[in-house]
Amino acid sequence: MQAGLVQRAFEVEDRLTFRQDYFSDLTAFEALAALLQEMFGIDIRSALGLAGLDKTTMPFGYFDTDGRCVANFSVFSVPLMVEGRRVIAAAYQSGAVRPEYRGQGLYRDLMRRAFTHARTTGHEADILMTHKPGLYEPYGLRQVRLFGFRGPAPASHPQTASGRKISIDNEGDVALIAGMLDRREPVSRRFAVRGMKEFFLLNALWQKDETTLTHLPGLDAVIAWKAAEGRLVICDIVAPAMPALSEICAGLGGGFSEVETRFSPDLLQWLQAHPVADPHIYLMVSAALTKQLSMAPVGFTPLAEF
Numbered sequence: 001m002q003a004g005l006v007q008r009a010f011e012v013e014d015r016l017t018f019r020q021d022y023f024s025d026l027t028a029f030e031a032l033a034a035l036l037q038e039m040f041g042i043d044i045r046s047a048l049g050l051a052g053l054d055k056t057t058m059p060f061g062y063f064d065t066d067g068r069c070v071a072n073f074s075v076f077s078v079p080l081m082v083e084g085r086r087v088i089a090a091a092y093q094s095g096a097v098r099p100e101y102r103g104q105g106l107y108r109d110l111m112r113r114a115f116t117h118a119r120t121t122g123h124e125a126d127i128l129m130t131h132k133p134g135l136y137e138p139y140g141l142r143q144v145r146l147f148g149f150r151g152p153a154p155a156s157h158p159q160t161a162s163g164r165k166i167s168i169d170n171e172g173d174v175a176l177i178a179g180m181l182d183r184r185e186p187v188s189r190r191f192a193v194r195g196m197k198e199f200f201l202l203n204a205l206w207q208k209d210e211t212t213l214t215h216l217p218g219l220d221a222v223i224a225w226k227a228a229e230g231r232l233v234i235c236d237i238v239a240p241a242m243p244a245l246s247e248i249c250a251g252l253g254g255g256f257s258e259v260e261t262r263f264s265p266d267l268l269q270w271l272q273a274h275p276v277a278d279p280h281i282y283l284m285v286s287a288a289l290t291k292q293l294s295m296a297p298v299g300f301t302p303l304a305e306f
C-alpha cells in the first residue's frame with residue numbers, strides 16, 4: 001500500500017469504531033439494517049417477525065460517531081450437501097460501504113477479517129452470491145455457473161390429493177413451514193443447502209408476490225413454485241423425503257406441459273430434464289468446491305439466496 005493510502009486509512013479509522021459480533025446491541029443492528037435498506041432496498045428487520053436472524057452470523061462493521069453503520073461484511077455458517085457429502089461452508093453477505101467512505105480500504109479490511117474468521121472457525125469452504133465477482137477473485141473465490149433444469153412435465157400421479165395454498169403472512173402457516181424446515185431433506189444430493197430456515201422464511205416473504213407456497217399434506221411437503229405460460233417452475237421443496245415430480249404436479253393441480261426446477265432434480269424421479277443457463281447472479285465458491293460444482297450443471301434455490 002502507498003504511504004498516502006496508509007495515512008488516509010488511519011484517518012478514517014480514527015473517526016470510526018470497528019465492531020464485530022454486535023447483533024445483541026439492537027441499536028447497532030438497526031444501524032446495519034438502515035445501511036442495507038439504503039444500499040439494497042431490503043429490510044432485514046423483517047426476519048425478527050419470522051424465525052429471527054441466523055444464529056451463526058458474525059457481522060464485522062465500522063460505525064461513525066453518530067452510530068451510523070458506514071461499512072459492513074458478515075459471515076455465517078451454511079451447511080451444504082455437495083455430491084452426497086456434508087460440507088460446512090462459510091457464507092458471506094451484507095457487504096456494503098457508504099458512498100462517502102468508499103475507496104479507502106474499509107471493505108478490504110472487513111473482507112480480510114471475515115475470511116480469517118472463517119478459517120479459524122474451521123469452515124472448509126467459502127460461498128457467496130454477488131453481482132461483482134471481481135471483488136472476491138483476489139481472495140481465491142471463483143464463479144460457478146448456475147442452471148435451471150427444464151423438461152416435459154411427467155404424467156400427473158392420479159392418487160395425489162391436491163394441496164392448500166399457504167401464506168408467509170399467516171402465523172400458523174409460518175409455524176408449519178418452520179417445523180418442516182427443521183426436518184427437511186436437502187432438495188438435491190448434487191448441490192443444495194441443508195437447513196437455512198431463517199433464510200428460507202425471509203426470502204419467502206421478500207418473494208411472496210412472485211412465488212406461491214403450497215402445502216401438500218399427503219406428501220408431507222411444502223412446494224415453493226410459480227407458473228408461467230403453462231410451465232411449472234419449482235423454486236424449492238421442503239420435505240423430509242423428496243416426493244416424485246409426478247406427485248408434485250398432481251398436488252399443484254396438474255395441467256402443466258413443461259417443468260423447470262431451480263435446483264438439480266436428481267431426487268425427483270424425473271429423467272427428462274436438461275440444463276438451461278440462469279445468468280441472474282454469480283455464485284462464487286472457493287477452490288475445492290469450484291472443481292466439484294463445475295463437473296456437471298448445478299442450480300441454487302432462490303429461497304436460499306443470501
Ligand SMILES: CC(C)(COP(=O)(O)OP(=O)(O)OC[C@H]1O[C@@H](n2cnc3c(N)ncnc32)[C@H](O)[C@@H]1OP(=O)(O)O)[C@@H](O)C(=O)NCCC(=O)NCCS
Nearest residue numbers: 095096097101102103104105106107108109130132134135
Ligand atoms: C463494493 C464496495 C463494498 C467496495 O467498498 P470500498 O470500501 O470502496 O472497497 P475498498 O476501498 O476496501 O477496496 C477493496 C478492493 O476492492 C476493489 N473494488 C472496489 N470496488 C470494486 C468493484 N466494484 N469491483 C471490483 N473490485 C472492486 C478495490 O479496488 C480494492 O482492491 P485492492 O484490495 O486490490 O486494492 C462499495 O463500493 C459498495 O458498497 N458498493 C455498493 C454495494 C455493493 O455492491 N456491495 C457488494 C455486494 S457483493
